[in-house]
Each structure stands twice: as C-alpha cells, then as structure tokens.
Amino acid sequence: MPRKIPQSIRKKREEQLRKRAVKRGDAPAAEPKKPIKRRKADTPLVASARKLQSAFVRLPPQFLEKTREIAYNRPLNRPIPDENALYHTYDRDGDPSLDPLTCPKRPKWNFEMSKLELERNEEGNFKKWLQATDDILEKWQTKDDLPPVVDEDKDRTDIAKGAVPEQVPRSPSYYERNIEVWRQLWRVTEISQIILVLLDSRCPTLHYPPSLSRYLGDRKVILVLTKVDISGPVRVEAWTKYIQAQHPNVRIVQVESYTERAFEEDHQGHAKFEPSIPHHFREKLVQVIQEVHAELLEPPENVKSNPKLLRKWVSPVKREIDWKAVMEAKGDKVGQAVGGAAAPKPAEESAEHPEGADNPNRQEPSYLTIGLIGQPNVGKSSLLNALFGASKVRASKTPGKTKHFQTLFWTSDVRLVDCPGLVMPNFVPMEMQVLCGTLPISRVSAVPACITYAANLLPLEEIYNLEHPLTKEAPVEVDLEDKRTWRASRKPKESKNDKSFVWTAMDILAAYADAKGWVTAQAGRPDVHRAGNAILRALAEGRIAWGFWPPDSPVADISTANADAKGGIYIARGEAFVDESDGESDAGAEHEEAAGGATASDESQEDEEHEGDDDGEEEDEEEEEEVTATTGSGVASRFGAFLKIEEGEDDDDSSE
Numbered sequence: 001m002p003r004k005i006p007q008s009i010r011k012k013r014e015e016q017l018r019k020r021a022v023k024r025g026d027a028p029a030a031e032p033k034k035p036i037k038r039r040k041a042d043t044p045l046v047a048s049a050r051k052l053q054s055a056f057v058r059l060p061p062q063f064l065e066k067t068r069e070i071a072y073n074r075p076l077n078r079p080i081p082d083e084n085a086l087y088h089t090y091d092r093d094g095d096p097s098l099d100p101l102t103c104p105k106r107p108k109w110n111f112e113m114s115k116l117e118l119e120r121n122e123e124g125n126f127k128k129w130l131q132a133t134d135d136i137l138e139k140w141q142t143k144d145d146l147p148p149v150v151d152e153d154k155d156r157t158d159i160a161k162g163a164v165p166e167q168v169p170r171s172p173s174y175y176e177r178n179i180e181v182w183r184q185l186w187r188v189t190e191i192s193q194i195i196l197v198l199l200d201s202r203c204p205t206l207h208y209p210p211s212l213s214r215y216l217g218d219r220k221v222i223l224v225l226t227k228v229d230i231s232g233p234v235r236v237e238a239w240t241k242y243i244q245a246q247h248p249n250v251r252i253v254q255v256e257s258y259t260e261r262a263f264e265e266d267h268q269g270h271a272k273f274e275p276s277i278p279h280h281f282r283e284k285l286v287q288v289i290q291e292v293h294a295e296l297l298e299p300p301e302n303v304k305s306n307p308k309l310l311r312k313w314v315s316p317v318k319r320e321i322d323w324k325a326v327m328e329a330k331g332d333k334v335g336q337a338v339g340g341a342a343a344p345k346p347a348e349e350s351a352e353h354p355e356g357a358d359n360p361n362r363q364e365p366s367y368l369t370i371g372l373i374g375q376p377n378v379g380k381s382s383l384l385n386a387l388f389g390a391s392k393v394r395a396s397k398t399p400g401k402t403k404h405f406q407t408l409f410w411t412s413d414v415r416l417v418d419c420p421g422l423v424m425p426n427f428v429p430m431e432m433q434v435l436c437g438t439l440p441i442s443r444v445s446a447v448p449a450c451i452t453y454a455a456n457l458l459p460l461e462e463i464y465n466l467e468h469p470l471t472k473e474a475p476v477e478v479d480l481e482d483k484r485t486w487r488a489s490r491k492p493k494e495s496k497n498d499k500s501f502v503w504t505a506m507d508i509l510a511a512y513a514d515a516k517g518w519v520t521a522q523a524g525r526p527d528v529h530r531a532g533n534a535i536l537r538a539l540a541e542g543r544i545a546w547g548f549w550p551p552d553s554p555v556a557d558i559s560t561a562n563a564d565a566k567g568g569i570y571i572a573r574g575e576a577f578v579d580e581s582d583g584e585s586d587a588g589a590e591h592e593e594a595a596g597g598a599t600a601s602d603e604s605q606e607d608e609e610h611e612g613d614d615d616g617e618e619e620d621e622e623e624e625e626e627v628t629a630t631t632g633s634g635v636a637s638r639f640g641a642f643l644k645i646e647e648g649e650d651d652d653d654s655s656e
Contacts, residue, residue, distance in 0.1 A: 040463040053381040054423070055177040056439075059430075059446055069503040071448035074454050078503065082558045083125040084457055087203060087548035090427040099287055100137050103215035104129040104179075106186040128178045133175065133425050140427055141170050142213045171449060174439060184405045187375060188419040192371030193317045194220045194292050198378040201225040201236050201254070203436050204243060204546040207375045209426035213247070220292050222251050224285070229256045232571060234561065242550035251288050255281045257379055257386040275385035282387070286327050290628040291315060293368060306345035318365050320414040329411050330389030368414045376421030377437035377540065384408065384418055429453075437540030447532035452505040454539060458546060459566045461503050466511035468501040469526075509535075545571035 007015075021027035107121045108163050176182060189195065191460065199207040204225060223243065228236045240252050255277055278283075296317045303309045373382045385391050387410065396512070406418045423438050430446065431453035433439050444450060454460065462467075501507075507527060512535060513519070513526035538544045544567045549558055 018161055043513065053178065054181060055170065056174045056423075056443070057177070059172070063169055064446055064449075067446055067449035067452065069169075071452045071509075071646045073504065075502040075504055076452075078281055078459070080457065080459060082555050082562060082567070085549050085558050085562070085569045086551055086553060086555075087205065089205070089551055090432075092531070098140055098427075099132075100214070101133060101136060101209070101211040101427070102129070103211045103424060104182055105215065106183075106190075114623075122183070123179060125184070130172075130177060131350070135534065137173050137175075137425070137427075141172055142172075147498075160372065173426060173428050174423055174430055174433055175425040181420060181422055184420050185422055188371040188373060188405050188417050189216070189219070192369045193296060194222065194289060194368070194370045194419055196222050196224050196370060196372045198224045198226050198374035198380050198383065200436060201228050201231040201239060202542075203432075204239050205246075206426070206428060206432065206436055207378055207438075208243075209424050209428075211425045220296060222253065222288055222292060224249070225252065226257065226383065226541065228254045229547050230542045230571070235326060235547045236547060237539060238550050238553055243553060244386060251292065253281075253285050253288050255285060255383060257388075266437070275382060275391060275530070276389070277383075277386040283327065286323065289326075289370065290323050293321065315364055318368050318413060321368055325411045326414055329468045330387070339612070366413070367409075369417060370410075370414065371417045373419040374421060375438045376440075380418055380421065384416060387416075406578040433534060441536050441540060444533075444536065447529055448505060448509070450536055451509060451532045453503050454536070455503075455508055457568045458539075458544070458570045459568060460508050460513065460535065462542060462566050463570065464508075464512055464515070466508065466515060468499050468503065469507055469510045469514065472514075545573055547571055 018027060022029050104126050107125050109118050109121070113121075197208060197212070197216070201207075204223075208223065225236060225644040232241075236254055240254070243250075243252060257275060257277060289366065297315055297319060299310060299313045303313045370620050372383065374380055388408075405420060407415060408413045408418070421438075423433070430439070431450045434441065434444055434450045435454055435457075450458075460466075509528035509531045513528055513531035516531065516534075518527040521524060539546065548569055562568075562570075
C-alpha cells in the first residue's frame with residue numbers, strides 16, 4: 001500500500017473546493033481509481049526459489065525509537081581514541097552462565113529413509129536448535145545495557161542535559177533462521193573433502209565464530225583472508241598471527257580477487273575492476289591445498305597400527321592430481337558447471353561411514369572436492385571468478401547473492417562447490433554485522449543506530465568533508481555598535497560560525513544529505529534515511545577503507561599506523577577520499593558480474609523473487625519515491641524538488 005503524503009492546509013482547502021465544484025456540476029468528476037493488481041500465484045520455480053530467501057527477526061519499535069533519540073542527542077566522542085580500533089571479542093562477554101552458541105547439524109540418516117521422514121527429522125531438530133539459540137541470545141541481549149559514552153565538556157548548547165538517554169540499548173544479533181539455507185551448508189560440507197572458510201580481513205574473527213569452528217570439528221579446513229588490498233599488509237599480518245595463535249592446527253592464506261582494469265590514457269569516469277588473483281596469492285593457495293591433500297592420503301593412526309585394516313583402507317580423496325594444471329587453469333575452459341551435487345555413491349554406503357575407513361564398499365573418488373563456505377559478502381563468488389579468470393558465477397555487492405550451492409570444475413581432477421553465505425550465530429551486535437556487510441543494507445531499519453555505531457569508530461564528517469548543519473542555521477549577525485566611529489573600539493562579538501560545533505550521528509546524516517541534495521518529497525527536509533543508507537553501503541563495499549586491529553595489538557602500534565589517517569579504524573589510502581556514490585536508492589540497480597551462462601529467464605526469475613519480499617523491501621520502494629536533485633547547490637535542489645512535487649500532487653491526492 002503506498003504511503004500517505006502529508007498535505008498542507010492550502011492543499012486541503014483546494015481539495016474541498018474541487019469536490020464542491022464537482023457536486024455543483026461546475027467541474028468534471030475525477031477519473032475512477034485503477035483496480036489494484038493482485039499478485040499472481042507463484043509458479044513452482046518461483047516458489048522453490050523463495051524457500052532460499054534468508055529469514056531474520058524484526059527489531060522492536062521501542063529499540064528503533066530509542067536509538068533514533070540517541071542519534072539525535074548524543075554527542076560523538078572526538079577525537080576517536082586509538083583503543084576503538086581494537087576489535088572487541090563479544091563471545092559471552094566473560095559470562096560463564098551463557099551457553100555457547102552452535103550451528104545446527106543434520107541428524108543421522110541413511111539411504112533407506114524416505115524423503116518425508118528425512119525432512120521431518122531435520123525440521124524437528126532445527127526447531128529445537130532455533131528455540132535454544134533464541135533463548136541464549138535473548139539472555140545475552142538483556143543481561144545489561146551498554147554504558148553511556150558522553151563527554152560533558154563537548155555537550156551541545158542547544159540540547160538539554162536531561163535529553164541524553166541514560167543507557168544505550170544492546171541490539172539483537174542476527175543469524176540465519178531458514179532451514180533451507182542451512183541445508184545448503186549441510187550438503188556442501190558432506191560432499192567436500194577440503195573446506196575453504198573465507199574471512200574478510202577487515203574483521204576476520206567475526207566471520208569465523210566459535211559456532212562455526214565447533215561445527216567443522218576435525219574437518220580439513222583452510223582459512224582464506226580476503227580483501228587484503230583494503231586492509232593492508234600490516235593489519236593482515238597482525239590478524240594472521242592472532243588467528244594462528246587461536247587455531248594452531250589450521251592453515252591460513254591471503255588472497256585478493258580484483259584488479260583495476262587497464263584503460264587508455266584519455267579514459268574518463270570511475271575505475272573499473274575485473275576478477276583476477278595475483279600470481280603469488282594463487283601459488284600460495286594451490287600449495288596449501290596440495291599440502292592438505294597430501295595429509296588426506298595418509299591413513300589414520302588406528303589404521304596404520306592394524307595391518308589388516310591397512311590393506312583394506314581406501315583413500316578418501318583422489319590420489320593422482322595434476323597440480324600444474326590446477327595452477328595454470330583459467331579462462332573459458334574451466335569453471336564448467338555440473339548437474340549433480342555429488343558423485344554417485346554405492347547403495348550399500350551410508351552416512352554412518354563418511355570417511356570409509358571401515359567400509360569395504362568404498363571406492364576412490366573420481367576427483368577432489370573443495371567447498372567454499374563463509375558468511376555473506378566475504379567474497380566466495382568473487383574468489384571463484386578470480387581463480388577461473390572469467391565471470392563464471394554471479395558476484396554482487398548485495399550480501400547473499402548466491403542462493404543455491406554451485407558445483408564447478410576447476411580442472412578434470414578438482415571441483416569447487418560454492419556455498420551460499422550464512423550468517424552464523426554469534427555474540428555480535430547488529431550494528432557490527434551491518435558494518436561488515438553480512439546483512440543486506442536495504443533490509444536494515446535501524447539506520448540511525450548503525451550510523452551512530454560507525455561514527456564512533458570512523459570520523460565520517462572528516463572523511464566526507466561535511467559542513468555542520470548549524471552553520472547554515474546560525475547566520476552571521478552584524479553588531480551595529482561596533483560600527484560606531486565616535487566610541488572607543490571594542491572587541492567584536494564572537495560569531496556563531498566561528499564556534500566548533502559538536503557532531504551527532506544525525507548531524508552527519510543531515511549534512512551528507514544536504515551535500516548530495518537529497519530531500520524528502522513533500523516537506524523538503526534532508527533525507528537522512530537515504531544518506532545513512534548510502535554511507536553504510538560505502539562502508540560495507542570498501543569504498544571507505546577501514547579495518548580493525550587484533551585484540552592483542554599494542555596501542556602504540558595503532559597510534560603509529562593512525563598518524564597519517566583520521567583516527568579510529570579508518571585507513572588512509574594516500575589520496576583524498578572521493579565520494580563515488582551515484583545517488584541510487586537501495587532498491588536500485590545492483591552492480592553485478594553476470595555469469596557467462598546467465599539467461600534472461602534467470603534475471604526475470606530474480607525479479608519475481610524480489611517482488612515477494614516482506615515489508616522491509618516495501619519500505620525501500622517507498623524511499624525510491626523521494627526526489628533527487630539534478631543541479632547545483634542545495635538551495636537549487638530544493639526548488640527542483642518543489643517543482644516536481646507540484647507536478648505530481650494532483651495525481652497523488654486523487655490516489656488517496
């Protein structure tokens with residue numbers, strides 16, 4: 001249902017006069033309203049795709065109202081302390097009464113079970129896990145509120161001291177609640193012999209929570225730090241040492257998946273990037289996979305000690321692999337999709353013998369299977385495209401673009417399985433998840449809370465070079481007494497514009513919206529929701545470079561690293577930040593890499609999927625109606641908005 005547009009008294013009077021004129025017959029009657037188009041029933045294909053949409057809980061209205069009040073009233077701490085750049089580990093916050101979080105596991109099964117029986121077992125176990133996880137996170141959230149962070153010396157003059165809230169409410173932690181998405185993870189981990197867990201190098205430990213570590217157990221895992229070109233070598237090396245100390249038996253590699261496309265000297269416009277992985281990163285990744293493969297070829301200790309079992313033991317992976325071909329494979333000849341999820345298994349084999357150590361019917365696999373798992377927006381699909389040297393799978397700036405696991409051959413001996421991104425259960429607030437890009441920005445309703453959280457870590461007003469809104473509200477006043485020549489000269493009064501204003505999160509949103517010329521449709525106020533949406537998108541996509549430091553990093557090292565930056569977690573790139581935001585709303589066009597085999601029917605199917613989203617996306621469509629300035633300064637843009645409103649008011653009023 002379209003939103004109601006607020007009316008002025010003048011417009012209301014004009015509408016009354018028009019209705020009276022219609023009654024008298026002096027004016028023609030308005031055209032009848034168009035019938036509401038009902039959505040057609042879902043086709044089986046669309047219904048199947050809709051099952052894979054991620055499901056999350058909604059924020060309570062009280063939380064949204066309180067965080068919005070905090071964004072209006074609470075001054076930001078400036079300058080940002082260097083301690084804020086340290087990543088805070090939220091795991092239970094030292095409370096032993098909280099049970100550890102886990103990932104749901106697939107119940108035991110065999111090939112003799114029917115599909116209905118298998119699904120009932122999975123759904124029953126999943127409901128129990130869902131309830132237990134909700135109870136743990138609710139206890140963690142309501143344990144205590146965060147203490148206020150207020151600097152009394154920097155309190156704004158126009159804000160009453162009693163208006164500052166006493167406590168900051170702790171936001172909930174999101175995690176995947178759709179069993180269909182978890183089933184994708186179960187399938188990938190079952191058919192994979194080696195698992196690559198991709199971690200965003202800006203905050204790696206958030207993407208490898210204890211729940212995921214417990215779920216993988218003793219599987220052969222390789223941790224892959226992505227986006228190292230954003231974090232920088234110093235931070236990445238510090239994180240590598242920290243993670244290696246936490247998980248000493250796990251191998252860690254670093255990769256980057258994009259390189260800037262070469263253009264002619266006279267090229268104009270933004271820089272373009274293409275999927276590519278540097279040779280040394282590719283060589284290191286293949287080398288680590290080869291080492292793990294060699295470990296899988298060795299029989300377990302209990303088999304080595306028993307000659308009878310040793311003679312019957314069959315390797316769980318393929319022995320002969322052309323690693324030179326893997327190193328050189330790229331282009332259109334690689335990345336061919338396969339139809340089945342796994343190789344055909346003997347009828348006698350069951351899930352009770354996953355490794356085949358005691359199963360006499362097990363045969364050596366035809367190829368080595370490597371699974372890629374991780375949270376949304378860590379770069380799984382981008383890494384695949386970089387390894388293949390071509391766009392084979394869809395990679396988007398929107399988190400969770402991959403909906404179903406994809407199986408592609410790297411070479412004839414090695415196949416890769418791309419798992420959809422899942423938000424794992426973790427003791428992490430929602431604002432941190434939004435900052436790291438694990439949640440779709442278009443579905444975030446608590447934009448002021450997220451901007452408040454980000455502004456305490458990054459000096460957004462300095463990065464965007466914003467002008468405080470109060471500088472326009474307080475013009476320079478001319479003191480006539482100072483112009484009198486017959487009196488002794490006096491010190492002129494201090495101008496309000498010379499005062500250093502204290503910033504709040506809402507001041508940043510209003511200043512950015514005014515700089516971009518974004519105003520609301522009817523009232524012409526700064527469109528703070530759209531401004532916050534654009535800032536969060538820039539942070540998640542890496543257009544604003546940032547990165548945390550490990551918790552054990554010395555503060556002196558952080559101060560040295562921040563000498564050339566603006567403080568906090570901001571990373572200076574050696575040149576002034578250029579805002580490349582195109583002004584599109586969240587529901588606008590996505591910058592995607594179209595896979596080579598994508599068809600128009602696939603895109604139409606995705607459009608139908610988006611039509612069935614919940615009210616969260618309906619709110620985004622409402623935001624698209626707000627007017628964007630087309631020319632000049634903020635004043636000119638507001639006049640342009642008024643002109644557009646006047647042209648469309650009659651239609652809007654009649655639609656009510």
